[in-house]
Amino acid sequence: MSFELTLPASEVSRLRSLQALGILCGFAAGAWLGAAEAPTKLVTIGVSPLVISLIMVVGVFLARWSVPALIRGTSHIRADVRQAPHLIVWAVLAGCLWAVANTMTIFAIRDIGLSVAFPLWNTNSLLGILWGFVLFNELRQAGWTRWFGVLGGALAMFLGATLLAITSSSQGPAVHAMRGISAALGAGALWGTMYIPYRKAYITGMNPLSFIAFFTIGELGMMTSLAVTYTGGPSSLWRELVGAKEVLFWLMLGGFIWVIGDVFQQYAAKYVGISRGIPLSNSNQLWGLLWGILVFSELHGRGASLYLQVIGGSLLMMLGAGAIALSSATGKEQLRWKEAAEREGRRYGVPSDYVEARMAGRQIVGEPKPTRSLWDWSLVVTATGIFLIFATMARVPQMSLHWGPAVALSAAMLVLLVVCGFALWRTTRFN
Structure with missing residues (x-):
């Protein structure tokens, strides 16, 4: 007898709603994560990749605390810490991995371009599938049809990445093409491993908005260490920051946009698992391709065969991700999945009612509703003020871009934000 037949009709309906919500979150994540990489094109006008990554992470840090404070308040963070304090360590570790991977993507974009680098680091979904199966019982007893979809999709993604790598190495700068490919694939490996803490947190009940608040402590600490070390010390880093002050706002804005996408990605990972949620959010590759080609004219002047290879490889990867x-x-x-959650709950002493309720997108019985305090509004006002200060110093970079496609892509992102945000609120109240 199937699991669905052992559940009341209301629970079966709930399960289907959460699956649909996770899929929608994955697509919304793709749009916003894809747009967040656009500011990294500033490497083409001489801004250090480490400065770009550091300032993006500063924007990320501000957003990861102010956005949860605005949506639900921070009282739920304290509640999650009381129930599962061990997850703080996992969140900080994931943040450290993210910081290193993000820095590698900046170098990859500089060496091989945004539209080619994107699909290469999106091989992270292959590792997500592996870890989901090995550690969290994803795809166990899924049936041959679903196994065929996952394995066939993985093969299509691999072939697409290979096509793009060949395109890059033959058409990109001869000196740096392989370095860019290595950086992009290395970022994918780190991000793929980073999903272990994601899934570990969500099957034991931590709210995604709580997870990202501690996640960002690890990413900011690691990124600051990398920047200070590789720029030659604090004074050298400060000189680079001062020299790039007119573009710092745009980089922080990129970090803020990334957080919006990452919030959706977190909910996708929670409700459909990392073996499915991550490939869905990797639709950011298509959005990155659109930004790179339409807005930044990244492949302008190249031969038709190169366009066909890049687009063909990207679409092949997208078809693979869709099949998964x-x-x-x-x-x-x-x-x-439930067995894996119970195992994690026993390992760390997390109450079973807490785990079950959070997996179903609900609060436990008797749990007070989250509220916004003066502290929460202070976080929002402070973060907004910092962004405004940097905005007053900002100048539009002197680089070639097309505003028409940029506006159209931004409008599509906003539609997804409203639709998915409303669906999350209506279905789970952001649990």
Whole structure:
């Protein structure tokens, strides 16, 4: 008998709603994560990759605390810490991995371009599938149809990445093409491993908004250490920051945009698992391609064959990701997820009612509703003020870009933000 048949009709309906919500979150994440990489094109006008990554992380840090404070308040963070304090360590570790991977993407974009680098580091979904299966019972008892979808999709993604790597090495700068490919693939490996703490947190009940608040402590600390070390010390880093003061706002804005996408990605990972949620959010590769080609004219003047290779490789990877994402979890597989959650709960002493309620997108019985305090509004006002200060110093970079496509892509992102945000609130109240 399937797992679904052992549940009341209301619970079966709830499960399907959460799966649909996770899929929607994955697509919304792709749009916003893709747009967040656009400011990294500033490397083409002489800004150090480490400065770009550091300032983006500063914007990320401000957003990861102010956005949760605005959505739900920070009282839920204290509640999550009381229930599962061990997850703080995992969140900080994930943040450290993210910081290193993000820095590698900046170098990759500089050496091989945004539209080619994106698909290469999006091989992170392959590792996500592996870790989901090995550690969290994803795809266990999923059936041959879904296994075929996942494995076939993984093969398509690999072939697409290979095509793009060949394109880059033959058409990109001869000296740095392989370095860029290595950086992009290395970022993918780190991000793929980073999803272990994600899933570990969510199957034991931590709210995604709580997770990212501690996650950002690790990423800011690691990124600051990298920047100070590789720029030659604090004084050298300060000189680079002062020299780039007119573009710091745009980089911080990129970090803020990234956080919006990452929030959606976190909810996708929670409700459809990392083996499906991550490939869905990797639709950011297509959005990155659109920003790179339409807004920044990245492949302008190249031959038609190069366009066909880049677009063909990207679409092949997207088809693979789609096949994986559409292989939705069956009732039997959901039962194996529950077993993994119970195992993690026993390991760390997390109450079972807390785990079950949070996996279903609900609060436990008797848990007070989250509220916004004066502290929460102070976080929002402070973060907004810092952004405004840097905005007064900002200048539009002197670089070639097309505003028409940029406005159209931004409008599409806002539509996804409203639709997905409303769906999250209506279905889970952002649990």
